[in-house]
Amino acid sequence: MPSTPDTSSSEGPTGRPMPKFGVPEILVDHGPARVVAVCNQKGGVGKTTTTINLGAALAEHGRRVLLVDMDPQGSLSVGLGLDAHNLETSIYDVLHGDTHVTDVLERTEVENMDVVPSNIVLSAAELQLVNEVAREQTLSRAIAPVLTDYDVVLIDYQPALGLLTVNALTASNSVLVPLECEYFALRGVALLQDTIAKVQERLNERLVLDGLLATRYDAQTIHRREVLHRLVEVFGDSVYHTVIPRTVRFPEATTGGVPIIDYAPRSPGARAYRQLALEVLARWDAE
Numbered sequence: 707m708p709s710t711p712d713t714s715s716s717e718g719p720t721g722r723p724m725p726k727f728g729v730p731e732i733l734v735d736h737g738p739a740r741v742v743a744v745c746n747q748k749g750g751v752g753k754t755t756t757t758i759n760l761g762a763a764l765a766e767h768g769r770r771v772l773l774v775d776m777d778p779q780g781s782l783s784v785g786l787g788l789d790a791h792n793l794e795t796s797i798y799d800v801l802h803g804d805t806h807v808t809d810v811l812e813r814t815e816v817e818n819m820d821v822v823p824s825n826i827v828l829s830a831a832e833l834q835l836v837n838e839v840a841r842e843q844t845l846s847r848a849i850a851p852v853l854t855d856y857d858v859v860l861i862d863y864q865p866a867l868g869l870l871t872v873n874a875l876t877a878s879n880s881v882l883v884p885l886e887c888e889y890f891a892l893r894g895v896a897l898l899q900d901t902i903a904k905v906q907e908r909l910n911e912r913l914v915l916d917g918l919l920a921t922r923y924d925a926q927t928i929h930r931r932e933v934l935h936r937l938v939e940v941f942g943d944s945v946y947h948t949v950i951p952r953t954v955r956f957p958e959a960t961t962g963g964v965p966i967i968d969y970a971p972r973s974p975g976a977r978a979y980r981q982l983a984l985e986v987l988a989r990w991d992a993e
C-alpha cells in the first residue's frame with residue numbers, strides 16, 4: 707500500500723491524487739537487505755536506468771545499496787563507469803562458485819552504493835547453470851553472505867525469461883517492473899505475472915509484485931496518457947504515482963557513467979527518481 711494519500715493535493719500524471727511522501731527515517735542499523743528484481747522481459751524500457759537512479763536516490767537517504775548486474779550486456783556496469791570488457795572477475799565467477807561475492811564487489815562514485823559487475827562472459831552461465839543442482843537458487847546462495855551489509859539490493863537483468871531471470875526472481879523479495887506506456891505493455895505485464903506466480907509457487911513463496919513504473923513517459927502523447935490510465939484501471943495501486951518523464955538527459959548520463967541524479971540533479975528525470983525513492987520507501991514501510 708502507498709503511504710496515506712493526501713487527497714487535498716492535485717491530480718498526478720496517473721490520474722489519481724498525488725500523495726505527499728514524507729522524509730524517510732534515518733537508519734541507525736543496517737540490513738538485512740530487501741532484494742528487489744527490476745524486471746521486464748522487454749528491452750529498452752528503462753530497467754538499467756531505474757536500477758542505477760533508484761539505487762542512487764535510495765543511497766542519498768543513507769540506505770546501503772548493492773546493485774547486481776545480471777545482464778551479459780553489462781549496461782549497468784558500463785552505466786556506472788566500469789570498464790565492463792576488462793573485468794578480472796564478475797558475477798559470472800560468483801555464480802560459478804569460484805569466487806566469493808565480496809571479492810567481486812566494486813564501489814561506485816555514489817556514496818553508500820556498490821555494484822557486482824557483469825559482462826558478456828555471463829552469457830555462458832545460462833547454459834552452464836542447467837547442469838547445477840538447485841540451479842534456480844544459485845544467485846540466491848551467492849549473494850546471501852552480503853545481505854546483512856546492505857539495506858537494499860537491486861538486481862538488473864536481461865530482457866528474457868530464462869534461467870538467469872528465474873535465478874533473479876528466486877533471490878528476490880519483490881519485483882519492480884519498469885514499462886513504457888504502449889498497448890503491448892499490458893500483455894507483457896500479464897506474462898510477467900505468470901512467471902512471478904510460477905516462481906512463487908515452486909521456488910520462492912515470499913516473492914511479491916512491488917509495483918509498475920511508467921518510464922520514458924511523454925505526457926503530450928494522448929496514446930501514452932490513455933495507456934497509463936488503463937494501466938491504473940487494470941493494476942490499481944500497483945502502479946506507482948511517480949512517473950519517469952522522457953528526457954534526453956538519460957542517454958547523456960549513461961554515456962557519462964554517472965546516475966542522472968548526480969549528472970543533472972535538478973532535471974525532471976532526477977526529481978522523478980528522487981520521488982520514486984520516497985514512494986518506494988513509504989510502500990515498504992507500510993507493508
Ligand code: ADP
Binds near residue numbers: 748749752755756
Ligand atoms: P533496459 O535496461 O530496460 O534495456 P535502459 O535503462 O537501458 O533500458 O534504457 C534504454 C535506453 O533508453 C537507454 O539509452 C536510456 O538512456 C534511455 N532511457 C531510459 N530512460 C529514459 C527516459 N526516461 N527518457 C529518455 N531516455 C531514457
Ligand code: MG
Binds near residue numbers: 755782
Ligand atoms: Mg538493461
